[in-house]
Amino acid sequence: MKTCIKCHVxxxxxxxxxxxxxxxLSEPRGPASQNAFPTPExxxxxxxxxxxxxxxxxxxxxxxxxxxxxxxxDGFLWSLITVAGILYLWAVxxxxxxxxxxxASKILVQSFLGSIFIVLIDYLLGYRGWxxxxxxxxxxxxxxxxxxxxxLINRMNWRNYMLYQFxxxxxxxxxxxxxxxxxxxxxxxxxxxxxxxxxxxxxxxxFGDKAVKSELRRRLHF
Numbered sequence: 001m002k003t004c005i006k007c008h009v010x011x012x013x014x015x016x017x018x019x020x021x022x023x024x025l026s027e028p029r030g031p032a033s034q035n036a037f038p039t040p041e042x043x044x045x046x047x048x049x050x051x052x053x054x055x056x057x058x059x060x061x062x063x064x065x066x067x068x069x070x071x072x073x074d075g076f077l078w079s080l081i082t083v084a085g086i087l088y089l090w091a092v093x094x095x096x097x098x099x100x101x102x103x104a105s106k107i108l109v110q111s112f113l114g115s116i117f118i119v120l121i122d123y124l125l126g127y128r129g130w131x132x133x134x135x136x137x138x139x140x141x142x143x144x145x146x147x148x149x150x151x152l153i154n155r156m157n158w159r160n161y162m163l164y165q166f167x168x169x170x171x172x173x174x175x176x177x178x179x180x181x182x183x184x185x186x187x188x189x190x191x192x193x194x195x196x197x198x199x200x201x202x203x204x205x206x207f208g209d210k211a212v213k214s215e216l217r218r219r220l221h222f
Contacts, residue, residue, distance in 0.1 A: 004018035092113065095109055102164065108167055112171070133185065137186075137190060137193035138189065140175065140193050141192055147165045165204065172200070173193075173197055175190045178190075
């Protein structure tokens with residue numbers, strides 16, 4: 001059972017926000033309480049059949065790609081891109097359809113996984129550097145804008161997104177780091193990504209003031 005430190009009310013549901021003052025509820029120290037209003041789960045034969053069918057087709061496509069690549073090998077392991085794409089697609093779908101996961105968390109995780117996937121493709125294609133020069137800065141820039149839009153749309157629950165916005169903004173400085181150590185050589189995309197991250201952090205601390213600092217201390221435990 002969670003407790004609101006401002007209203008001192010106890011909430012038996014699994015929500016993270018107080019229904020009265022919209023503050024973030026404190027986590028229980030004991031065993032996790034069950035949701036008073038459980039989310040209905042889809043339990044139909046059609047759904048499970050479709051899921052098993054897609055898994056079966058994924059295994060068939062991945063195996064066929066590896067086999068064809070093996071018997072026609074000409075120095076290029078294109079099948080690894082196919083297998084990596086299938087695994088990435090399943091990871092994205094599984095994470096996206098999970099209703100209990102924070103929207104900002106989905107943006108963060110998918111941006112991170114997408115960046116790794118793009119670098120892998122670039123590496124398998126002979127590494128031209130386009131992944132770190134163009135795609136990664138674009139991914140983090142888009143993530144910065146996306147999480148800000150989510151916060152603006154759902155301003156009452158901004159505390160639920162604060163930590164993820166902070167982490168995404170920090171990731172936006174990764175292209176700058178890659179540029180400084182000569183891994184990336186496209187300053188335009190680096191400037192865009194860094195500027196958006198800096199504006200995101202600056203706007204958060206200016207408009208959030210003490211509430212933001214207090215929330216970050218609570219989330220990061222310092």
